[in-house]
């Protein structure tokens with residue numbers, strides 16, 4: 001929900017982007033308020049993932065600027081953003097290391113997010129708990145478990161802006177629904193005024209969002 005002060009969290013100004021000579025995004029400007037939940041829909045290939053990569057500082061725009069909380073250098077922008085992608089990228093490390101990615105988060109905070117994504121019972125059943133090496137087991141994880149770990153990773157970072165790029169698209173319908181429920185539980189219990197930009201083909205996941213934008217022809221429409 002928007003807060004009353006309407007503080008701007010992110011500001012994109014005249015963003016254009018081309019892959020080689022193919023224009024993907026065309027002069028997009030968008031202000032995102034702190035606490036706002038924005039859905040983005042649009043046909044496959046229209047540029048939604050490209051837009052999220054630019055918003056997260058992973059891809060530099062061909063022209064225009066991204067500013068998040070006063071920062072416009074990519075490495076600083078990335079500190080303010082967590083992202084969950086369509087398929088989880090799990091690394092040959094322990095569960096704890098997969099979630100913390102080198103940050104010094106306490107075991108308690110990791111256990112807390114694992115509980116929020118309904119993985120704690122499973123993790124506690126493993127021989128070495130959160131320090132179980134995932135490289136040995138990555139293939140044994142279901143798609144739903146892998147996505148829950150990816151969500152736990154994003155929530156543990158505790159960044160103010162959460163980007164979701166079709167986080168349940170690779171899951172079957174019932175697993176997708178339960179992973180979405182875990183995600184909703186996480187974002188609702190988030191202590192802070194979490195801002196969300198959620199790309200999806202399923203508008204039912206955007207119920208209660210503040211704005212739903214449609215991407216078409218390289219532009220965003222209300």
Ligand SMILES: Nc1ncnc2c1ncn2[C@@H]1O[C@H](COP(=O)(O)OP(=O)(O)OP(=O)(O)O)[C@@H](O)[C@H]1O
Nearest residue numbers: 019020024042043044045046047048049050051166
């Ligand atoms: N690395 C790349 N090099 C060249 N073209 C690319 C690259 N990545 C994406 N594209 C092209 O850019 C366009 C936008 O891709 P993008 O992945 O942003 O679309 P999308 O809206 O997220 O699609 P989907 O809904 O299928 O995920 C597509 O035409 C795609 O083929």
Ligand SMILES: [Mg+2]
Nearest residue numbers: 048049050165
């Ligand atoms: Mg995409």
